[in-house]
Amino acid sequence: MSDGAPILETRGLERRFGGVAAVDGVNFSLRRGELRCLIGPNGAGKSTFFKMLSGQLRPTAGDILLDGQSIVGAQPHAIGRRGVGIKNQVPVVMNGLTVRENLWLAARARRRGTAIGSAIDSIVARLDLGPILERFVGELAHGQRQWVEIAMVVICEPTIVLLDEPTAGMSDEETGRTAELVRALNNSATVVVVEHDMQFIRQIARSVTVFHQGRILVEDSFENVVANPIVRDVYLGRRALT
Amino acid sequence: MLDVADLRSGYDGIPVLAGLSLSVRELEFVGILGHNGMGKTTLLRTLIGILPTTSGEIRFQGASMTRLPSHARARRGIGYVPQGRGIFPGLTVRDNLRFAAFAVGRSDDLEPILAEFPRLGPLLDRPGAALSGGEQQLLALARALIQEPKIVLLDEPTEGIQPSIVEEIIDLLKLLRGRRGLTILLVEQNIDFIKALSDRVLLIQKGVILRELAAGDISDAAALGDFGAIES
Amino acid sequence: MTGREFASDAATPPRWWWWLFVAALAVGLIILPFFADASLQLDLSILFVLSLLALSMSFLWGYVGILSFGQTIFFGLGGYSYAILALNTGMTLWSFAAAIVLPVIFGLVFGYFVIYGRISDIYLSVISLVVTLIFEKSIRSTSGPEYVIGSVRLNGQNGIPGVPSLQLPWDSSAQLSIDGVFYLAGGAALLVYVGLRLLLLTPFGRIVVGIRENETRMELLGYDSRIYKLMAFLLAAGVAALSGALYAVWGNFVAPEMFNLNQAAQVVIWVIVGGRSTLIGPVVATGLVQYFSNWLGTVSVGQVTLILGLVLLAFVLIFPRGLLPTLATALVSAFSRFGRKSS
Numbered sequence: 001m002s003d004g005a006p007i008l009e010t011r012g013l014e015r016r017f018g019g020v021a022a023v024d025g026v027n028f029s030l031r032r033g034e035l036r037c038l039i040g041p042n043g044a045g046k047s048t049f050f051k052m053l054s055g056q057l058r059p060t061a062g063d064i065l066l067d068g069q070s071i072v073g074a075q076p077h078a079i080g081r082r083g084v085g086i087k088n089q090v091p092v093v094m095n096g097l098t099v100r101e102n103l104w105l106a107a108r109a110r111r112r113g114t115a116i117g118s119a120i121d122s123i124v125a126r127l128d129l130g131p132i133l134e135r136f137v138g139e140l141a142h143g144q145r146q147w148v149e150i151a152m153v154v155i156c157e158p159t160i161v162l163l164d165e166p167t168a169g170m171s172d173e174e175t176g177r178t179a180e181l182v183r184a185l186n187n188s189a190t191v192v193v194v195e196h197d198m199q200f201i202r203q204i205a206r207s208v209t210v211f212h213q214g215r216i217l218v219e220d221s222f223e224n225v226v227a228n229p230i231v232r233d234v235y236l237g238r239r240a241l242t
Numbered sequence: 243m244l245d246v247a248d249l250r251s252g253y254d255g256i257p258v259l260a261g262l263s264l265s266v267r268e269l270e271f272v273g274i275l276g277h278n279g280m281g282k283t284t285l286l287r288t289l290i291g292i293l294p295t296t297s298g299e300i301r302f303q304g305a306s307m308t309r310l311p312s313h314a315r316a317r318r319g320i321g322y323v324p325q326g327r328g329i330f331p332g333l334t335v336r337d338n339l340r341f342a343a344f345a346v347g348r349s350d351d352l353e354p355i356l357a358e359f360p361r362l363g364p365l366l367d368r369p370g371a372a373l374s375g376g377e378q379q380l381l382a383l384a385r386a387l388i389q390e391p392k393i394v395l396l397d398e399p400t401e402g403i404q405p406s407i408v409e410e411i412i413d414l415l416k417l418l419r420g421r422r423g424l425t426i427l428l429v430e431q432n433i434d435f436i437k438a439l440s441d442r443v444l445l446i447q448k449g450v451i452l453r454e455l456a457a458g459d460i461s462d463a464a465a466l467g468d469f470g471a472i473e474s
Numbered sequence: 475m476t477g478r479e480f481a482s483d484a485a486t487p488p489r490w491w492w493w494l495f496v497a498a499l500a501v502g503l504i505i506l507p508f509f510a511d512a513s514l515q516l517d518l519s520i521l522f523v524l525s526l527l528a529l530s531m532s533f534l535w536g537y538v539g540i541l542s543f544g545q546t547i548f549f550g551l552g553g554y555s556y557a558i559l560a561l562n563t564g565m566t567l568w569s570f571a572a573a574i575v576l577p578v579i580f581g582l583v584f585g586y587f588v589i590y591g592r593i594s595d596i597y598l599s600v601i602s603l604v605v606t607l608i609f610e611k612s613i614r615s616t617s618g619p620e621y622v623i624g625s626v627r628l629n630g631q632n633g634i635p636g637v638p639s640l641q642l643p644w645d646s647s648a649q650l651s652i653d654g655v656f657y658l659a660g661g662a663a664l665l666v667y668v669g670l671r672l673l674l675l676t677p678f679g680r681i682v683v684g685i686r687e688n689e690t691r692m693e694l695l696g697y698d699s700r701i702y703k704l705m706a707f708l709l710a711a712g713v714a715a716l717s718g719a720l721y722a723v724w725g726n727f728v729a730p731e732m733f734n735l736n737q738a739a740q741v742v743i744w745v746i747v748g749g750r751s752t753l754i755g756p757v758v759a760t761g762l763v764q765y766f767s768n769w770l771g772t773v774s775v776g777q778v779t780l781i782l783g784l785v786l787l788a789f790v791l792i793f794p795r796g797l798l799p800t801l802a803t804a805l806v807s808a809f810s811r812f813g814r815k816s817s
Contacts, residue, residue, distance in 0.1 A: 022374075041404045042379075043373070077697055077698045093691055094684055108680075142325050143431075144278045156696070168401045169278065171431050196405060
């Protein structure tokens with residue numbers, strides 16, 4: 001499911017912290033229905049890039065176009081309403097509330113009445129959250145808190161899903177399930193995933209964008225990116241999978 | 243070096259560790275694998291003393307540690323790299339490292355640790371909060387090692403770190419084992435990392451050690467068994 | 475680790491014994507004037523009035539997460555608005571209503587700048603304190619005869635005396651008696667307490683608590699946190715204004731002290747001692763602290779304020795969660811120990 005018009009575009013996007021440019025002139029384009037992976041060394045600017053897309057950070061220069069409309073300076077809730085859902089690198093969830101209450105708040109953002117209950121039931125079944133439903137999120141293990149955040153994002157049925165390291169802290173089996181989930185999400189949404197787990201990326205990736213020092217280094221298919229000598233040098237390492 | 247007997251602990255009335263026992267010999271690298279919520283992080287937190295022990299014994303180098311406060315355990319030579327990094331966001335990289343050295347009365351000369359972590363060199367004056375997630379992870383690791391611990395407890399140290407740096411960490415830790423005499427108890431999800439680094443691997447489920455495997459066996463999915471769904 | 479500090483199960487409907495408790499309070503309120511003399515009723519009435527002020531802050535701080543040292547702004551504005559309007563117009567009931575509305579309008583302007591300006595917590599706390607002190611200083615300086623609103627002199631630091639009590643709605647020549655003030659203040663306090671507790675069950679209440687827990691995540695979900703915080707702020711302002719208007723009706727007198735640092739600090743003390751994670755805690759603490767201060771006064775202990783400060787210090791150090799949450803936890807763990815022993 002993919003047509004020509006870019007659903008998300010950035011032009012010369014820049015974000016400086018003091019003298020340091022975390023994101024340094026990024027021209028990024030995402031087609032509707034794509035499943036894109038974003039990889040790159042630590043400090044390359046991936047999470048900062050994501051935070052600008054979701055409105056959590058303001059760019060210091062450049063533009064972000066969502067469906068052709070600039071969203072720079074828009075309030076984060078407005079961007080959320082326009083269908084951008086983000087799962088952050090460090091889970092951003094309501095730690096002092098139960099999983100159920102977190103899910104309720106996510107569902108209530110777009111739904112009313114009985115639709116809220118059924119949305120919660122369906123996501124609980126889909127992600128197997130039953131056993132932890134009444135636990136306080138702050139007391140869950142790190143990986144479980146990630147699942148809660150993912151569930152909250154999915155409940156909102158976003159048109160663009162940004163996943164920042166969704167498999168961090170997950171076992172192989174859980175990683176496999178996340179890959180399935182990402183593919184399923186891609187049936188109805190455009191998805192961008194930041195990850196370090198190459199096994200995971202191999203399971204889901206079609207096209208891969210490589211960030212390095214705040215800029216896009218290369219954009220290509222998974223096989224080509226993994227074989228790229230510069231990428232191996234700055235990121236993958238010598239013993240990386242082939 | 244580290245002996246744990248029938249350890250029980252938990253949060254606010256919810257028991258997590260249910261009588262866990264393990265031993266780590268000097269210079270061993272021991273890995274712990276397990277699903278989320280099975281007790282991996284709880285185990286390390288109980289060992290370092292942030293979480294109180296409900297019952298059971300922890301002995302380090304023959305002496306009991308069960309009732310010691312965590313700073314005393316740190317001074318005895320137990321290093322800890324928590325999940326989620328735990329670095330001080332308001333302090334610079336330099337100060338994060340110096341603080342750690344002061345806390346256990348060691349020299350705050352940064353040369354040796356920077357030689358082991360060259361990537362932190364150019365970041366010395368950056369505040370912790372301005373580092374990327376992976377850079378923070380490196381800092382957390384360096385901070386533990388600057389204290390010259392006898393044993394290091396690592397909670398998912400490769401989470402969020404790019405593959406090439408993961409390789410560097412493997413090489414570095416192996417080097418340090420020989421050079422400094424380092425012992426490691428490692429909690430991880432990254433099977434490749436555990437395989438490359440550990441001498442043996444313990445599988446944790448529902449707060450106890452289920453099985454022990456030699457590092458070579460963990461590529462075998464059958465040996466790993468089925469951990470089941472996310473449970474608490 | 476987090477969360478347990480707050481009644482995060484606030485979204486669950488209160489249990490049967492809470493309803494019983496509320497019913498008991500209501501019954502107690504109704505029958506008390508038949509057994510108690512006027513001076514006890516007056517003492518309790520002022521406690522009810524101040525409880526409303528405590529509730530306004532504990533709601534705002536405990537459940538919304540906004541620490542405002544300036545709830546006395548609305549307390550003072552409520553009192554003064556009632557005094558000025560009632561003395562000018564003689565229409566005490568309309569004046570009472572206006573005495574709640576006018577401070578809320580001020581709250582709208584103040585709240586808009588602070589909340590939409592995304593001024594962060596600590597600055598908001600300080601700014602609200604400064605604003606209440608500005609009001610105090612300004613009114614203190616209005617001693618001269620030229621400071622008049624309508625026919626009412628502001629009177630500077632002497633305050634405005636002779637503020638009329640409320641007329642009865644069915645007989646405007648008659649005024650509220652001591653019993654009447656007691657029922658009004660008690661009834662208002664009970665209704666506001668129950669109302670706020672039940673508000674937490676509504677979507678609005680749950681969303682506001684969500685915002686307190688993690689404003690970023692709520693915004694990412696699509697909630698405009700600013701409008702929710704503003705509405706909660708106005709609600710708290712209204713409750714504080716109600717408290718101020720009732721104070722004027724109770725004492726027939728208003729003074730700049732309603733805005734001052736001492737009054738503002740007292741509110742903070744009630745909430746910290748009672749526990750900001752509950753609504754009833756600060757109400758109980760208001761009673762305890764007021765009786766304690768009065769008792770200190772009667773046994774001629776000179777530095778009441780100093781002692782209150784020490785009490786606050788002790789609570790922050792020893793019972794950081796406040797009296798009621800600490801008691802509740804102690805009771806729960808005592809019961810569970812019984813449970814374990816029997817198994």
